[in-house]
Amino acid sequence: MADITNARGYPIGAMSRETGVNIETIRYYERIKLMPQPDRTAGGNRQYTHDQLKRLSFIKRSRELGFSIDEIRAMLTMVDQDGVSCGEVHAMTVEHLGSVKEKIRHLKKLEWALTGMAAECAKGDVPDCPIIETLFDER
Amino acid sequence: MADITNARGYPIGAMSRETGVNIETIRYYERIKLMPQPDRTAGGNRQYTHDQLKRLSFIKRSRELGFSIDEIRAMLTMVDQDGVSCGEVHAMTVEHLGSVKEKIRHLKKLEWALTGMAAECAKGDVPDCPIIETLFDER
DNA sequence: CTTGCATCTGTAGTCGCTACAGATGGTACG
DNA sequence: CGTACCATCTGTAGCGACTACAGATGCAAG
Structure with a gap:
């Protein structure tokens, strides 16, 4: 009875469109563990949640403000630990x-x-x- | 009867000291053909002329002013062709x-x-x- | 079922250096 | 003349933050 609305997440292209972050860059963020590994479709395509979309926008906005990847990582770690x-x-x-x-x-x-x-x-x-x-x- | 004064050029360390450009960076500039290949001592050490010292300072100053390597290369090409x-x-x-x-x-x-x-x-x-x-x- | 875009992985390139490792050169001192 | 010791040598790999392929699949519409 769960997972009926919003069952399908965002594919990587939608993430890119919504945030303005290049697809290659999104995969790069995953590689360097700034973004989590998303779920996959049966065929292996990435499926992102709305929270992950928000996380990516956070990264984008922070980058635009000139924060380094490491600074952003530090902030996100705090967020992840819920100990901001x-x-x-x-x-x-x-x-x-x-x-x-x-x-x-x-x-x-x-x-x-x-x-x-x-x-x-x-x-x-x-x-x-x-x-x-x-x-x-x-x- | 020539080459008596100034017979010995500047070794790379002197170039670095005079211009403030890192030794590794000077060699890098040679590799990317921004600086010419200098003469060598019998043992193989680089010996720079005063003109080459001036060229390196030019590069340094231009870099400090934020010109890209390609922009500097363009300016130096003009200088080299004497058609500034x-x-x-x-x-x-x-x-x-x-x-x-x-x-x-x-x-x-x-x-x-x-x-x-x-x-x-x-x-x-x-x-x-x-x-x-x-x-x-x-x- | 085919067409055709979206996405996949993996690797290499970008810019302008910087940092090694390991081997020689060159020079001052005894 | 030997030795100590710094300077310099070549070659390669790393940095940050992506970007750009190649070649193989996924997936949705007609």
Whole structure:
């Protein structure tokens, strides 16, 4: 009397469509044990549950926010053990935020340098390109 | 009567020290033909010229500015052919600048999202961590 | 029953390095 | 001249996070 509604799970293609995660990547996540091994049809095709779909979206969203696979694994382990320590998650987020800020600072410096270089360049087909000169010059 | 001063070139360690490029990386650049094959001592050790040192610094500086190996290869090809088209170099720089700006924009969005998530979290060991919730929630 | 897309496994490639292992080169000191 | 010892050599494998095949099946619609 169970398993009548929703008896059939999501095949991998549906998972991919729903989450935007590439099929190959989903299988990769299984290989590295970020996603569990799903049920299989008689023929051997993967059949995912709705919970697994949510898990994959979680991974996707976290990746988009720049968390590493290992960071995500840590968070999911807590979720799996039902022992989510908000403190730990907060700490991870803050640390990650720090590295994002750092990257922004770094990229802004690049932006500056590149803008300066581009501005100095007359764009003509002259032999001495100021950009190349800048890059080649002794420190 | 030639080759008396500067007869001995720079060994790879000196190149590394001068430019800050890792020794393994210098050999890697040779393998992928970004750096030329240098002369060798009788025993087989690499001996670089001053021009090659400058070339390596060029690569280093360009890498620091975020240019890809292929972009650098393109610039160096122009330099090697002595047909530096300032227009092309300028175009590459501007395009690269565009992608840097894009990255900054992207990271700022992340910064926002992460800041928001971190702020909502009470850090307590409560069962429902707002960060995890946010990441898990349906779109 | 056939067509044809979806999915399967397994392996190798991507980028830009980095890290070995195990064998020589080169040089300073006694 | 020998020896100690660092520098350098080649070649291969690993990293992170996928991506891209090849070649074999599954499965659903007409």
